[in-house]
Amino acid sequence: MSSHDLAEKTAGLTSRVDNLVAIQTGPECRELERQQARLEKLTLAAITAALDESSKRYKDALAALDAANEAIGEGDEKMQQISRIIKIVAQAADVVETLLKKAGGL
Amino acid sequence: MRSPGRYIRLLVWLALGLPLVTACAAIPTGRFDALSAASRSVLDSSSATYSRIEGLQRNYMVFNPAEGRLTPESFKAVVVDDQGRKLDFDLRPRLRFRESVLEALSNYTDVLQAFAKKDYQGDLDAASQNLYASVSDLAARAPDNPAGQKAAGLLAAAVNELGRAALERTRRRALRRAMEAAQPGVEGVVDLIVADNVLIVQAVRTMQNGILRSANGLRPTAPSLDRVQLDERVSRLVDESSEILASLDALSRAVKAIPRAHAEIRESLDDDRPSLAQLQSLIAEAKRLSQFYGSLK
Numbered sequence: 001m002s003s004h005d006l007a008e009k010t011a012g013l014t015s016r017v018d019n020l021v022a023i024q025t026g027p028e029c030r031e032l033e034r035q036q037a038r039l040e041k042l043t044l045a046a047i048t049a050a051l052d053e054s055s056k057r058y059k060d061a062l063a064a065l066d067a068a069n070e071a072i073g074e075g076d077e078k079m080q081q082i083s084r085i086i087k088i089v090a091q092a093a094d095v096v097e098t099l100l101k102k103a104g105g106l
Numbered sequence: 107m108r109s110p111g112r113y114i115r116l117l118v119w120l121a122l123g124l125p126l127v128t129a130c131a132a133i134p135t136g137r138f139d140a141l142s143a144a145s146r147s148v149l150d151s152s153s154a155t156y157s158r159i160e161g162l163q164r165n166y167m168v169f170n171p172a173e174g175r176l177t178p179e180s181f182k183a184v185v186v187d188d189q190g191r192k193l194d195f196d197l198r199p200r201l202r203f204r205e206s207v208l209e210a211l212s213n214y215t216d217v218l219q220a221f222a223k224k225d226y227q228g229d230l231d232a233a234s235q236n237l238y239a240s241v242s243d244l245a246a247r248a249p250d251n252p253a254g255q256k257a258a259g260l261l262a263a264a265v266n267e268l269g270r271a272a273l274e275r276t277r278r279r280a281l282r283r284a285m286e287a288a289q290p291g292v293e294g295v296v297d298l299i300v301a302d303n304v305l306i307v308q309a310v311r312t313m314q315n316g317i318l319r320s321a322n323g324l325r326p327t328a329p330s331l332d333r334v335q336l337d338e339r340v341s342r343l344v345d346e347s348s349e350i351l352a353s354l355d356a357l358s359r360a361v362k363a364i365p366r367a368h369a370e371i372r373e374s375l376d377d378d379r380p381s382l383a384q385l386q387s388l389i390a391e392a393k394r395l396s397q398f399y400g401s402l403k
Contacts, residue, residue: 043312044312067288069284074280
């Protein structure tokens, strides 16, 4: 039985015990209430165990998001490279102008 | 030797022709904004709801401490099973884990949004303007080429257009690649969060019932101020747990919409057919510049 199913079944049992407590009186009622309180906590323990089991399954999904973030990082670097190349082309004209000034006293 | 004007003419046609061939529908930055906002909203709402659940757990333990005399351990979320093993049922670390998962999802959508909108063009425009200034200056020093200034403008525009087209192609390709890689992860995270919310709902209902059961055992039978004060406190906790259950339901519905929205944005990036209006505009511009340049010869 999976942790998820166990948590569901114990929650259902807690509810049925609650119905029993409502119709009991006297010492049996108090003992039943004590057991009910304990069953509630065991239900909560089954639920947290199921959540812990589920936590392990997030790993692959989170790895896919990490891979996507890395791909964006690579894209960003490529975009900056294109911008740098265009700047170099523009700066080349500056260099030519400077050389012409020095050579021809323009 | 071929004249510089011929090279400039070729460059201009290339610059105008390249967008003609590769012109794309604009990247849907508005959709990336919406996806980021939706993910952030789910994260913020989940954080608030999880904090309320932690508060409910504290109240549950106050109404249901460990059996026997009160000690510092009485209010810890621990139960001993039939084999004597201590079982921890503290929801706090489990909720915080899920919050961090939703934060990772939200951060990813923020990265997409930032990349889709990042201004690389600003540097490109500045570089193109510098190019125009430099080439203009050079041309002005050549008295036998009075059309040099005009050619400088065309060259700068051509470089700008080539650069812009290259930037947008690269941006679109990177977004497609990233979103393809992420889609299974987005779906996986959402499926797990929705399934876990079912368990968390059970926990909230169990704690609500536990508070009511305990309060019924404590409640004075005769009407009194003590009874009213107890009733008042319990009614607040019942309302709180009802609101928590409603929030969890709303969160599950909201988070379920994210994978489909992500997939639709990814599909829209495949639409790189040029729009008719863009084509017509480019053709008109190319004709105008061709006539203008022809008049410079």
